Amino acid sequence: xxxxxxxxxxxxxxxxxxLTKPEQWTEDLAPELAKLIGLTLTDAHxxxxxxxxxxxxxxxxxxxxxxxxxxxxxxxxxxxxxxxQKPAKKMAYVSGLPKPKGCV
Amino acid sequence: MSMPxxxxxxxxxDEGGRKxxxxxxxxxxxxxxxxxxxxxxxxxxxxxxxxxxxxxxxxIINKATMADLKFSFVGNTAMHPPGRFGISMPQILGPVPGxxxxxxxxxxxxxxxxxxxxxxxxxxxxxxxxAQMWGCQMSADMMGLTxxxxxxGVDGIINASDFIEKSEGAQLLFI
Numbered sequence: 443x444x445x446x447x448x449x450x451x452x453x454x455x456x457x458x459x460x461l462t463k464p465e466q467w468t469e470d471l472a473p474e475l476a477k478l479i480g481l482t483l484t485d486a487h488x489x490x491x492x493x494x495x496x497x498x499x500x501x502x503x504x505x506x507x508x509x510x511x512x513x514x515x516x517x518x519x520x521x522x523x524x525x526x527q528k529p530a531k532k533m534a535y536v537s538g539l540p541k542p543k544g545c546v
Numbered sequence: 547m548s549m550p551x552x553x554x555x556x557x558x559x560d561e562g563g564r565k566x567x568x569x570x571x572x573x574x575x576x577x578x579x580x581x582x583x584x585x586x587x588x589x590x591x592x593x594x595x596x597x598x599x600x601x602x603x604x605x606i607i608n609k610a611t612m613a614d615l616k617f618s619f620v621g622n623t624a625m626h627p628p629g630r631f632g633i634s635m636p637q638i639l640g641p642v643p644g645x646x647x648x649x650x651x652x653x654x655x656x657x658x659x660x661x662x663x664x665x666x667x668x669x670x671x672x673x674x675x676x677a678q679m680w681g682c683q684m685s686a687d688m689m690g691l692t693x694x695x696x697x698x699g700v701d702g703i704i705n706a707s708d709f710i711e712k713s714e715g716a717q718l719l720f721i
Binding site for chain 2: 457531544
């Protein structure tokens, strides 16, 4: 597995660039990851990032888009607005988590 | 310093433009889900997604039936008792009164256990994700249904030619 340097942090990533060790993620890395994919984080983004991190810590896998919406209470439309086009994958990336595995 | 490895999310200036059209022609519970699940996956990938509901597929968007789709294992030799792969449910049991209700209940439980929503909530999820949903004109005429009878996220009732126009350039799935 390759490593890459993001904002001075060396992190392990897969071939696509997703972090493979969620424990290497820190809150100061999120804005840098976001910037790399053209996003500027707001409080609304942070609410989801914190939800995703907490949910991963409990469930051991990344929440799907539906789970992120139903569990956090943020409507699906809002998720598409905050993380355009591919919300589930973008949320996961910024949160330093693997892509969601679930289908729905 | 080398550039970081960053995933491609397919939303660069020269990317995107992929389009998917799914024709849902069956109203059995087990035939409704594949179309809904694939539409949801496509929308989550930022793909323009159209669903065209025709014939029995109308039951998926008919408010009177959408929450009550059923599964029967008549004619489905792949149905086996839970966890008993290799043993087919005897086909003769399929038409026995109460068997469809039981099989439906079992399937709904398995689906719910995976946190996959029931059909009406699934339609809401698709609608919120930007799906374009269309009812088939001929099916509506045959069944005497209008937009008032259909799930509110349905965009319109259109004829076959309209669908062919809307799905121009799309990858097509018939279910």
